[in-house]
Amino acid sequence: MTAKQFSSVWFRESGPRKASSPGRSREEIVAAAMELLDEEGRDGLSMRKLGARLMAGATSLYWYVANKDELLELVYDEIWGEMSVGDPEHIHWREVASALAHNMRQVILRHPWSADLIGRMPALGPNALQVSDQMHRMFRLAGFTGMDIDFAGATLTSYVYGFTIPEVAWNSTTADVEYDEDEVRAKVVKAAEGYPDLMERVRIIYEDPNVARAMAFDFGLVSVLDGLERRLAT
Incomplete structure (x- = not known):
């Protein structure tokens, strides 16, 4: 063959x-x-x-x-050319990584079609390679060595993709349909009846879904960076 x-x-x-x-x-x-x-x-x-x-x-x-x-x-x-990596020589690596992650999410949301290409199309152009090279440099200067540099980069990008791609899918599903927000909220609340902990979360999320998603992204990102920093300490 x-x-x-x-x-x-x-x-x-x-x-x-x-x-x-x-x-x-x-x-x-x-x-x-x-x-x-x-x-x-x-x-x-x-x-x-x-x-x-x-x-x-x-x-x-x-x-x-x-x-x-x-x-x-x-x-x-x-789209990789729209992403920027700060200078880890003068900025703490966590700040650089956080800014890059938020930047990546915004670029994907700005160009939702790109979510269909991630993992399917090789990122081998000059812009993509530059971002990858700068990210590896960031983790190397942070103190990671060997394959851990690659693993740290994969962990960061996987978190961004894993959070953002479903968000893009949901946005595209609802883009051409105008749902009555009150009706949707009422139906979700009804579905959550009998689950008191979940019910409390539902009410908070529906106060402003966009703010809730941004807060959830930041919470997860900080947790990922905490985990990477802990590995450096050990």
């Missing part, structure tokens, strides 16, 4: 194609693709729609990318 060859837009000998004649630049194409994804989601992106938005034929876009997957790789790397 012949193994399938792994391909990526970043593994071309010359890298992603660049324009050889006047016209749309790769940067313009990627920016337009991001706008389309933000508006219509991953299912709304097609080379035909993108060509129409750029007032160019879909076939002309294939000069820059071989297929839609390569376009998604380029766009996926753009």
